[in-house]
Amino acid sequence: MQRYYQALLPFLAMMGINGSACTADEDTKPKPMACIDAQNIAEYKVVSDELIRLIMDKGPDVFMRLKRHCPQLHFHKYVSYTPVNGRLCARFDDIFTRSGTPCRIESFSSAQDEDVTTNP
Secondary structure, three states: OHHHHHHHHHHHHHOOOOOOOOOHHHHHOOOOEOEEEHHHEEEEEEOOOOEEEEEEOOOOOEEEEEOOOOOOHHHHOOOEEOOEOOEEEOOOOEEEOOOOOEEEEEEEEEOOOOOOOOOO
């Protein structure tokens, strides 16, 4: 197995990748949340057709990003969802607009980590 890795070293060097590619900066970046507990959502604010701010009962607020532009979401400012086992998970669950259009959740991130205004 070690021979396999040694054979890859010249290729990695050619690509500009070395063994110290992982730095401490990567460890300090906030990691996106995969799922959130739906019961902790107190309310939400639709920021745009792709971004919803979830105001949480416990902990910091959470931004929910959608995979694609979700038509009329910002206009109606209405979202519905059905948690599975009490959770909403990025890349698996959908939210629904007033018209019933499903929009896939792309990611969750802490509102403290991002600078996004809720009043466009």
